[in-house]
Amino acid sequence: MRYHPRIPVRIHHVALRVADCERAAAFYSGLLGLPERRRLLDEEGALRAVWLEADGALLMLERALRGGGAGEGSGHLLAFAVDDLGEWERRLSESGVAVDDRTAHTLYVRDPDGHRVGLSTYRG
Numbered sequence: 001m002r003y004h005p006r007i008p009v010r011i012h013h014v015a016l017r018v019a020d021c022e023r024a025a026a027f028y029s030g031l032l033g034l035p036e037r038r039r040l041l042d043e044e045g046a047l048r049a050v051w052l053e054a055d056g057a058l059l060m061l062e063r064a065l066r067g068g069g070a071g072e073g074s075g076h077l078l079a080f081a082v083d084d085l086g087e088w089e090r091r092l093s094e095s096g097v098a099v100d101d102r103t104a105h106t107l108y109v110r111d112p113d114g115h116r117v118g119l120s121t122y123r124g
Contacts, residue, residue, distance in 0.1 A: 013051075013058035014078060016115055017065045023112045024061040025050040031095050032080065032117075034059060054080065072113070079106070079118035088119050 018024035021039075028034050034052035042048040042063075052059045059078075082088055085107055092099060092109060101108040105122035 011057040013060050014054075015060040015062050015065055016078070016111075016113070017072070018061045018063065018111075018113045019072075020112070021047045021050045021061050021063060025052070027097075027111050028052055028059060028061065031091070031097065077108075077116045077118055079120050082119045082121060085119065085121055 016024070025036065029036050029050075029052055034054055036050060037053050037058065038049075038051040039047060040049040040051075048064070049060060049062045052061070085105070088107060089099065092107070097109050099107050099109055100116075106118045106120040109117050109119070111117050
């Protein structure tokens with residue numbers, strides 16, 4: 001592979017297939033606090049997507065995704081930078097969200113569709 005000069009790249013968006021856009025938005029916007037930016041309806045007027053902002057990138061919660069891949073959920077991890085794990089552990093517990101796993105710097109939970117979500121203080 002040929003070396004190319006470094007060109008800045010940042011995440012534009014991450015799209016997750018979800019069974020219920022309202023339920024997923026309640027988790028990501030209601031619990032995690034991501035501001036809602038847009039709602040999209042299908043031809044029949046039913047909600048097909050909710051887009052949320054995640055520090056300059058978009059998180060798109062979509063009933064259907066273009067392209068191939070698994071029919072449900074994913075084996076991927078979506079991780080958010082946070083400041084205080086103890087505060088987040090309390091918030092998750094109060095909301096009835098179980099912590100599946102943890103490291104010294106990251107809590108791992110599942111969203112309503114089974115996607116792995118990390119909350120991490122690790123600064124790399």
